[in-house]
Amino acid sequence: MTLKTPEPFSADTTTTTLTLDERITGALVGAAVGDALGGPVEGWTPEQIAERHGGRVNGVVGPWHGDEWRTARPIAPYHKGDGHVTDDTLMTHALVRVYGTVRDHLDAYAVADHLVPDLMSRPRWIPELEAEALPLQRIFLAEKWIVTRLHYGHADPREAGSGNIVNCGAAMYMAPVGLVNAAHPEAAYAEALDVAGAHQSSYGREAAGVLAAAVAAACTPDATPSSVVGTCLALAKDGTRAAIEAVCDVATGYSDFESALVPLREAVAPFDTVGPEYRAPSLGARRPSRLHSIEELPVALGMLLVGGGDYRRTVLGSVNYGRDCDSIATMSGAIAGALHGERAIPAAWVKTVADASRLDLHAPARVLTEVAREMFVRDTARRRAHETAFATLAGPR
Template identity: 65%
Template sequence: MSWLQDRVAGVLAGAAVGDALGGATEGWTPEQIEERHGGRVTGVVGPFLPDWRTARPIAPYHKGDGHVTDDTLMTHALVEVYGTRRSHLTAHHMASDLVPLMIGERRWVPELEDEALILQRVFLAEKWLVAKLHYGHADPRESGVGNIVNCGATMYMAPVGLVNLGDPAAAYAEAIDLAGAHQSSYGREAAGVFAAAVAAACAPGASVADVLTASRALAKDGTAAAIEAVLTAAEQFRAAGGSDDPRELNRMLRAAVAPYDTVGETYRAPAMDARLPSRTKSIEELPVALGLVAAHEGDLRAAVLDAVNYGRDSDSIATMAGAICGGLAGQAAVPAEWLTEVTHASKLDLDAVVASMTETVRVVAADDARRAQERAGLLEAVLGATA
């Protein structure tokens, strides 16, 4: 496996295993998770609700047992769009390419245990894409305005980081454009910063410090403040030498991000102003994921497991932490037993997804290099020109 393919595999495998492990604990408190599983979760576990088909009729999903969620379904759909276009993408490709995949092609959906449309699995904030772009014919560059502000666009932006490998600013800009079709406000902002974090992680010789520097440099408004607060808490945790209590880090990170999170303490009963646009607020998932990466110095297993045991939107937190850590260290960072269980249980052909994404990155990188040379020549001519 080439270095490039290894980094692509690390990102996509890390994201998938984080998603699958975190899906089993999504929406619950740390205390409920430990009570249900007889202690902290340390790997793939079964569904929180054994009667999952009827327990929550609005979302009858078989979470757990190694099943990936909509985070991975949407990530792989975006990989398909990149594979078709073999170029950078814009918000218009969300309408012309991504939405048709969501509503026109059946595929195996692990949580439904059946072939279905992606549309039939994603939740309301993602169904918005279809309503606005396919039925409403909205301008893709601004169709995210009015949607529930959440992490829905952020959770599948890892491919944007990969096609902009080593250029966090370019990844941020491309993700901000794409996410405008889906989200607004801090939901859109987080998508840009997550893509930038993946781009920074995948640069040759990159470190956790490089990821954090890029994230801090590019984040705006409440997202920037939340990231700073969480990273300060992570630094304090490390400076203290950690803790004998495995729950302490998550408590510190939750306390740090809470002032910026609109959902409130009761995750399944959001506050009245939850998920509304704001310049002072942030989604919870990305800052916490960055905090876990920082506190565990890029250790994928440790960061993902803390994300899983954090509860709340644990699958998306673990997806983001897994992708960043996988970008830093490659596929070897992903526990082989997790990857085997998840790809088997979810019927994922991850090798094919990785191969497609790797080829896309090669083609786009070659085009970028050619354009950079042309631009450099033009600038030399301009700077050397005389009146």
């Protein structure tokens, strides 16, 4: 496919002047804010969202069921809304903590050795529960699977994802993998596939690799939404690649998310196993397949193109798409944030989400930036050692 280069959201905003610190901060803060904006409308259609809110969502909104959020189904007992992050951000920050402990590249064994204990043994403030609790008590069943398989089932970490429902659970928190491999999407893709093997299989695992690659590509100087999508297409396999191509091909014809909502859904529908009713999945939903894809990643990339990389337009498009829109906005927010840094994210949104969620949104970025710099030094030393060894093996030519 041929991608048109969309207009940048600001003539004086370029990616070349951004530092690693700014890109990592933009990606992690951008992901958390997107998550919080999408949470209260997750699972609904664009039409239902517009009816409920008297138009499109343009910022932080309250719970769908208002003060009855504790008991109203199907969301209860989670307080989604008012700037609360969801499990997407909880898992992202947990993975950052693993990087902060290991301070090097991760694999499936790092999930077993560090992420699982973090989820099941260390209480933290859970915004949606408005209480301190174990993260394990909040995360979705597909993430609880990690604990079941690795802690109780003693599965091989590299294969533990097999048998889990295939969804976006691994992809939604893989941005840190892309950030420690900033500007090296091939390395991000490979590392994320290894890490995600403990959690997901099939196109769920593939999406994790591609999302990490997208974030790494967005950190590249002179990166654009089109170059990010191009990198994803070069790396993605099977149904994931086909879905990204189909959605992004359609996205290039739109510059406002309102008119793109239905066309993007129609483009991804043949690859989505959940079906037209998000809350009533089809019989074949979330089963392994080489022909299918998760819905969230292709749509996030499509909205990135529709929004021209502008954080606000990209994330609001993702939010108003509905369905699993907190994860869509988490992914698109991470990529747009990596492209343009935190300055592209509305400051009022950042403050509201940080205050409401009782989270320091910048602390994980500081940790990951330090780790990324340390890892680059180690990678450079390892590469030079290999060059020396190979030169000795190869001999003079």
